[in-house]
Amino acid sequence: MANFKHESAGQIMETTYITVPGHFIVDNAIAYFRKHAKNKENLHYIYVTDDYSRLCGVLSVRELVIAEKDSRIQDIMTKDVVYAPSDMDQEELAMMFEKEDLLSVPIVNERFQMIGVVHVDDILDVVKHEATEDFLKMAPVSPLGEGLKDASVSLLYRKRITWLVLLVFMNVFSGAGIAHFEDVIENNIALVFFLPLLVDSGGNAGSQASTLMIRAMALGDVKIKDWLKLFTKEISISFLLGITMAIAVSIVGFVRGGAEIAVVVSLTMTLVVMVGSLIGMSLPFIFNKLKMDPATASAPLITSVADIVGVLIYFSIASWYLGL
Amino acid sequence: MANFKHESAGQIMETTYITVPGHFIVDNAIAYFRKHAKNKENLHYIYVTDDYSRLCGVLSVRELVIAEKDSRIQDIMTKDVVYAPSDMDQEELAMMFEKEDLLSVPIVNERFQMIGVVHVDDILDVVKHEATEDFLKMAPVSPLGEGLKDASVSLLYRKRITWLVLLVFMNVFSGAGIAHFEDVIENNIALVFFLPLLVDSGGNAGSQASTLMIRAMALGDVKIKDWLKLFTKEISISFLLGITMAIAVSIVGFVRGGAEIAVVVSLTMTLVVMVGSLIGMSLPFIFNKLKMDPATASAPLITSVADIVGVLIYFSIASWYLGL
Known part of the structure; x- marks a missing residue:
């Protein structure tokens, strides 16, 4: 996704998600979900958007299942959705996930239209990756961009030599x-x-x-x-x-x-x-x-x-x- | 949960989850879920257990919703469940979550009975916590057990002095x-x-x-x-x-x-x-x-x-x- 900033939410979001309009009743929403949720893993939430694709609510599949069949989605959805703009830094997004104990966060563009969703398993990778970068900086070694075992002699030389020579002169x-x-x-x-x-x-x-x-x-x-x-x-x-x-x-x-x-x-x-x-x-x-x-x-x-x-x-x- | 080993899966598992027997048909399972899943967040999977409470399958709420209403649970469930024993080290459990991109892992006792579930948001805390401990060891500082801002002068002194004096003698x-x-x-x-x-x-x-x-x-x-x-x-x-x-x-x-x-x-x-x-x-x-x-x-x-x-x-x- 070349359009998104390096290490931004947009780079790790998935574009597989289900949205329904708020005026749907639960039974319609379930029927719609049954039709569109086949072979799609990681679907635990249904997002509610308006006529302009703007995010206006969310409900979990659990909430959908336990709701009265003739309720309107807009009456049972959570309106206070936790969301993130696509250019949010991944590290900041990870802090949001931790603070709010979230499984997924919808990603919106500058017009507040929903364009993707980031799942917590990708955030787990972000957290590990950031910790590794910070570890190596402490060494100090520049980020390798790959695992230590696969890194070549020449790559490891280049990632280590700059700091070593700088420190010699210090x-x-x-x-x-x-x-x-x-x-x-x-x-x-x-x-x-x-x-x-x-x-x-x-x-x-x-x-x-x-x-x-x-x-x-x-x-x-x-x-x-x-x-x-x-x-x-x-x-x-x-x-x-x-x-x-x-x-x-x-x-x-x-x-x-x-x-x-x-x-x-x-x-x-x-x-x-x-x-x-x-x-x-x-x-x-x-x-x-x-x-x-x-x-x-x-x-x-x-x-x-x-x-x-x-x-x-x-x-x-x-x-x-x-x-x- | 004093019965579980320090930093084991048992210490961070939750005991709120839903199990159904394998002979249930989907419609029964949905009715059962509707009855028991109210006010319980983080319910994205239904676990299937036998007459002795032993874990034998899993299906996501999504799979339950999209299944044919008269299918039997045992015919549509995933039988190859990823699970963990309650004494598994949290760090090892975290690696399992990452490798398999899981949201929850059922926890079993030595008789393979399901006794809890660990959610990925708690794993996120484990990963951060382990990284912090490793960081401080590199300093070297013994694990603080609390945030730096709240740590007292006396605590920080004790966590730092041992290594400093050892290094003096080296x-x-x-x-x-x-x-x-x-x-x-x-x-x-x-x-x-x-x-x-x-x-x-x-x-x-x-x-x-x-x-x-x-x-x-x-x-x-x-x-x-x-x-x-x-x-x-x-x-x-x-x-x-x-x-x-x-x-x-x-x-x-x-x-x-x-x-x-x-x-x-x-x-x-x-x-x-x-x-x-x-x-x-x-x-x-x-x-x-x-x-x-x-x-x-x-x-x-x-x-x-x-x-x-x-x-x-x-x-x-x-x-x-x-x-x-």
């Missing part, structure tokens, strides 16, 4: 940060021991925070206006996480480098975890604001950003506290 | 690896510049590979027996990725440290990306084999493992090639 900044503190490192080479541990912790806490936001946004649970409230909450959470991890790392620091190193790594850990978490939870909102997919804030991207920040925090604290 | 090994090569670093401090860039690249390529596997396993697209075939494919893919990234990093290496450093970082990059990818794609299979969730192979876990391996590869190559 990580050059961490390297530059380290180079900036070369003197500090040369004066106290033991500091390098704690480098992966500290910068990774910031990245890990940040990945947790960003993944929580990305998923909650995809489910419609969190909106852009919720940022400040969640940011404030993240300050408390990440402070508690940072302190706990600082205690864990201070033991390693003390054993390995003595009391001074223990203070430096504990202080760094608390700060790095807090800053990493706050960046991690904020990036999905920023991408959303820039009209980009919040899932762009993937774990590896957060890790790279947290690395840069972590290197700067660590060696700044070390050179200040140790007077290097 | 990262101690990277630090130990670095400490082991302290002499190499002291002799050529410029090597530290490339450390985050090289080890992160291994982690990033590994995260991509593991995420692709975890998702494909969750969708039932990839099984444990596919490991060798996918491993062989990953060798080719990761070699191509590694070479491309080695070219990118060799430029940085040359500008920053000259020809020798360029060789060391290019060689390291190729190896680190290949080893990271192969570990990343294999870990989900290993966790599966150990009866653990493949999603345990989260990006941060892969990053930590790749860090350790990356540090060892990098400084081994450097000390060998530079003769340090």
Whole structure:
């Protein structure tokens, strides 16, 4: 259906459905249904349209069967029909299905004429497909468009290489940060021991925070206006996480480098975890604001950003506290 | 429904459904349906059971309406009913719904008696819920059991801290690896510049590979027996990725440290990306084999493992090639 927008309701709608005029009586409608419903599966609703094919009601086959035989359809139909325009995004349509527990949704054009119907089994595919796309974005891998087993080496290479090379160039900044503190490192080479541990912790806490936001946004649970409230909450959470991890790392620091190193790594850990978490939870909102997919804030991207920040925090604290 | 296993079909089934005996004629069945189907939504199928309540057939309300009035139900029903036992895992049940495009599945007990029905709208919730759990595992965050907005600071702290502390202790090994090569670093401090860039690249390529596997396993697209075939494919893919990234990093290496450093970082990059990818794609299979969730192979876990391996590869190559 080339006429419909990519990932719109129009692309997955079926055009097999039954409509009757509202003035029909139940017996006529049943006769009409018996005539037209043969060999058509997935027919659980009858839609009611006016003389201009505009949608004006719906009733289930169950309601048709249990109705009095001489009732008029327009008197027993549900007038408040849940419908969707053909250009509605499939993801939005899926949320509608979930919220209202629907089996089928009639699709209308801009003149409110009924042109198709979307069934819940196709929505199930949409939900799976969207979740898969979001998963791969977190990797980050561009959507494959086919199953992993059938995907060729060349396709998988192309879907993975862009992000990998971009991240290489981002990580050059961490390297530059380290180079900036070369003197500090040369004066106290033991500091390098704690480098992966500290910068990774910031990245890990940040990945947790960003993944929580990305998923909650995809489910419609969190909106852009919720940022400040969640940011404030993240300050408390990440402070508690940072302190706990600082205690864990201070033991390693003390054993390995003595009391001074223990203070430096504990202080760094608390700060790095807090800053990493706050960046991690904020990036999905920023991408959303820039009209980009919040899932762009993937774990590896957060890790790279947290690395840069972590290197700067660590060696700044070390050179200040140790007077290097 | 405390009697049913956690996340089993029995927990989400509804007990509102209509059964008729097979010897009924269509007219009787319609009369019976009219009497019992009032105020019951989601009734699109009529199930046929024998004298012992055992499931023996199904027909849709549509089929009932279009059938000849004097046919016997047992002659027009579908005998090959898709059903599920009450202890079937909800995720497995969801796959069945998708594969067969079903709206409802009758649930039977161990004596094959019908005891309920699961509708597709509840399956939609299952699919979303499972995807959310898998997302959080990737973070890694333990399942919250409630929406992010309502989750308390203390709950979020508890769901995040375990993995963070575990990863801190894993990262101690990277630090130990670095400490082991302290002499190499002291002799050529410029090597530290490339450390985050090289080890992160291994982690990033590994995260991509593991995420692709975890998702494909969750969708039932990839099984444990596919490991060798996918491993062989990953060798080719990761070699191509590694070479491309080695070219990118060799430029940085040359500008920053000259020809020798360029060789060391290019060689390291190729190896680190290949080893990271192969570990990343294999870990989900290993966790599966150990009866653990493949999603345990989260990006941060892969990053930590790749860090350790990356540090060892990098400084081994450097000390060998530079003769340090």
